[in-house]
Each structure stands twice: as C-alpha cells, then as structure tokens.
Amino acid sequence: MNDIEQSDSSIIVTLPLVPVKRTVLFPETMVPFTIGRGRSIAAVEAAMNTEEKALLMATQRDSEQEDPTFDDLFQIGTKAVIKQMGKTAEGHLQILVQGLERMVLLKSETIDPFFTVRARQLPHPSEAGTEIEALHRALHDLLNQLPDLLGTQGVTELVAVLRAEKSPLSVAYRLISLLNLNVDRLQALLEQSDPVEVLRQVYAALSHELQ
Incomplete structure (x- = not known):
C-alpha cells in the first residue's frame, strides 16, 4: 500500500506505519530495528510486498505504551525504505531501514491488521548560505x-x-x-x-x- 497524490505542491502518501520507542529515525540515516508487536510486523510485511518497500516510522510520546493510537505518536515522523529484513527464532523481525524524508502525519486510515497513515512530505530546506x-x-x-x-x-x-x-x-x-x-x-x-x-x-x- 503506497498511494501518492499531489496537493498544493506537497506530496501526500498513504503508508504502513511502525510506531517507534525511545529513539527517532532521521532522514539520510541507516538504522536497525527489532520489530515485535503484531501490528508493526504486519506493517513491515505489507511494506515488503510493495515495489518501494517504504513505510512511515513515528516515535511514541510514551515509550511504555504497548498499544499506541494515532494520537499517541509525535506528528512528525520519517518515511523510510526497508533495505534488509530477517526473522528471529522468537518470530520477531529484524529490519535495516534508511530514512528518506520528514513527514507530517495527517490522519490514520486503518488500524487493523496494521496502521496505515496519510502523511504529507515536508519540503527539503535550502542548505545555501x-x-x-x-x-x-x-x-x-x-x-x-x-x-x-x-x-x-x-x-x-x-x-x-x-x-x-x-x-x-x-x-x-x-x-x-x-x-x-x-x-x-x-x-x-x-x-x-x-x-x-x-x-x-x-x-x-x-x-x-x-x-
């Protein structure tokens, strides 16, 4: 699932979402994650079934929340692409993702079997000066x-x-x-x-x- 539309010169996408605990993913960085929650595993597997292998990662406001809702997440996250994926003996997923773009979370589209979220890509700031x-x-x-x-x-x-x-x-x-x-x-x-x-x-x- 990776629907893209254009709105007022902004790119709006619908992507699978993985809530993140205790860290923040930035653009241009390559970071490993262990994925253990059911919805997050389903989101990663859905992303892997697309050509782009893209998903959205947003950090939880409360790292102790085991079943976060859309409102429990910071509203700016990062679009990422999955570079590698493996499975552990316990059934968890180990993924290596590369951050791409900062995104504003607009609204939750679905909750089950995994989160999908509409998000707007933030413009890349000028680095001149x-x-x-x-x-x-x-x-x-x-x-x-x-x-x-x-x-x-x-x-x-x-x-x-x-x-x-x-x-x-x-x-x-x-x-x-x-x-x-x-x-x-x-x-x-x-x-x-x-x-x-x-x-x-x-x-x-x-x-x-x-x-």
Whole structure:
C-alpha cells in the first residue's frame, strides 16, 4: 500500500506505519530495528510486498505504551525504505531501514491488521548560505576528534563517509546518532525546519560530548 497524490505542491502518501520507542529515525540515516508487536510486523510485511518497500516510522510520546493510537505518536515522523529484513527464532523481525524524508502525519486510515497513515512530505530546506557553510566546516573540524568519542573501530570509514557528504544537513543527521540526547530533544531536531538551527544544536551537542 503506497498511494501518492499531489496537493498544493506537497506530496501526500498513504503508508504502513511502525510506531517507534525511545529513539527517532532521521532522514539520510541507516538504522536497525527489532520489530515485535503484531501490528508493526504486519506493517513491515505489507511494506515488503510493495515495489518501494517504504513505510512511515513515528516515535511514541510514551515509550511504555504497548498499544499506541494515532494520537499517541509525535506528528512528525520519517518515511523510510526497508533495505534488509530477517526473522528471529522468537518470530520477531529484524529490519535495516534508511530514512528518506520528514513527514507530517495527517490522519490514520486503518488500524487493523496494521496502521496505515496519510502523511504529507515536508519540503527539503535550502542548505545555501554563508552561515550553513561555516557550520558545515565547523562540524568537519570535529570529525578528527571522533576516535576519542567512539574508539577506533569503524571510525575511519565513518569519517570518510561524512567528509565526502556534500549536504550539511545530512552530515548533521548522521552525527545525531552519536549524541546522548533524550527522545524529546531528538524529536525537536527532527521537527526543526531551519537547517541552521539543526547544525548549531548538533555542533553544540557534539562539542559537549567531545569535552
């Protein structure tokens, strides 16, 4: 299920939805998830049966809620594509997803056997300007210190990937996964439409982590 329509220059889609606990998925990031709840398993399987293999991931306001409703979710989530899927001996799914676009959840279409939601794609913000360029350079300057934060394993490859990335916002989104931020701060960064503010906050948080 992946219906697409155009409305006032915005892309509106209907997608399977997977509620997420205790973390936030960002565009341009690759993240593994273990899926155990029945509706979420059904949503992933439905997405896998489409050509795009796309779904919507939105974070729960209350991580203890085991049967969340539409209103229990933050209203901005991320469209993602499933890159890999496997099953555990317990019947859970293990998926690797890549975040694509920020989406505004408009309304719930179905609840059973899984959530489907109508959502509007948020426009990609402009990344031009001297302030963004300066913050991009500042983030690059911090990359040399990443081994102090992460150790040596895999750091060389990560730094190389981030240095090759031309989009300042993509660099910031990928660095967020290294930060010790609570869900509310992560969600606020996802909802932030000003790339300058995203870069500022990521730079400040990463600088603090590296101290």
